[in-house]
Amino acid sequence: MKSLPYFCRGEVIRGFGRGSKELGIPTANFPDSVVDNLPADIGTGIYYGWACVGNGDVYKMVMSIGWNPYYKNTKKSMETHVIQTFKEDFYGEILSVVMVGYIRPERSYNSLEALIAAINNDIEEAKVKLELPEPLKLKDDNFFTSTPSSSSALPPTTASTSQTIMNGH
Numbered sequence: 001m002k003s004l005p006y007f008c009r010g011e012v013i014r015g016f017g018r019g020s021k022e023l024g025i026p027t028a029n030f031p032d033s034v035v036d037n038l039p040a041d042i043g044t045g046i047y048y049g050w051a052c053v054g055n056g057d058v059y060k061m062v063m064s065i066g067w068n069p070y071y072k073n074t075k076k077s078m079e080t081h082v083i084q085t086f087k088e089d090f091y092g093e094i095l096s097v098v099m100v101g102y103i104r105p106e107r108s109y110n111s112l113e114a115l116i117a118a119i120n121n122d123i124e125e126a127k128v129k130l131e132l133p134e135p136l137k138l139k140d141d142n143f144f145t146s147t148p149s150s151s152s153a154l155p156p157t158t159a160s161t162s163q164t165i166m167n168g169h
């Protein structure tokens with residue numbers, strides 16, 4: 001995928017809330033403006049990378065892009081699980097991510113337990129791959145230190161321009 005690593009940021013919006021409740025794996029959803037701006041070569045599937053909430057620390061993350069075939073969603077989503085325990089949810093905050101690599105396609109599973117096990121495998125794979133020298137460098141990218149502290153710093157109308165700047169920063 002020529003567009004990787006891919007940098008993007010956006011406000012955290014509410015999903016269906018199943019990540020925390022049913023899976024025990026909370027996910028932060030991006031708005032349509034971010035989902036619709038994905039380059040064509042970044043297809044649906046599971047990715048790993050780095051993430052930062054507001055001006056906070058940079059943590060490992062896994063992300064699912066697509067229609068969640070297990071739940072048969074009708075709308076494409078981009079859901080990030082930050083590999084870190086947070087005391088509170090962060091709806092309304094700006095989430096900055098760099099997608100570093102691809103793990104697997106999205107699948108439907110026979111049970112919730114199987115979906116949870118697959119996501120936990122993704123998390124373990126991400127933890128290992130992000131320790132390799134090239135992925136590790138991206139944790140310190142200046143993209144994360146230029147994080148806006150509020151959503152007003154990123155008007156939706158500038159989404160495509162800022163997207164270009166992000167990947168050419």
Ligand SMILES: Cc1cc2nc3c(=O)[nH]c(=O)nc-3n(C[C@H](O)[C@H](O)[C@H](O)COP(=O)(O)O)c2cc1C
Nearest residue numbers: 015016017018019062064068069070081106107122
């Ligand atoms: C790393 C990761 C892998 C995922 N893999 C799948 C998958 O293979 N199939 C699927 O239907 N959903 C997958 N999901 C999406 C979850 O089903 C989704 O995050 C959950 O339904 C919560 O969505 P909600 O926040 O909109 O409620 C994955 C999510 C993550 C974070």
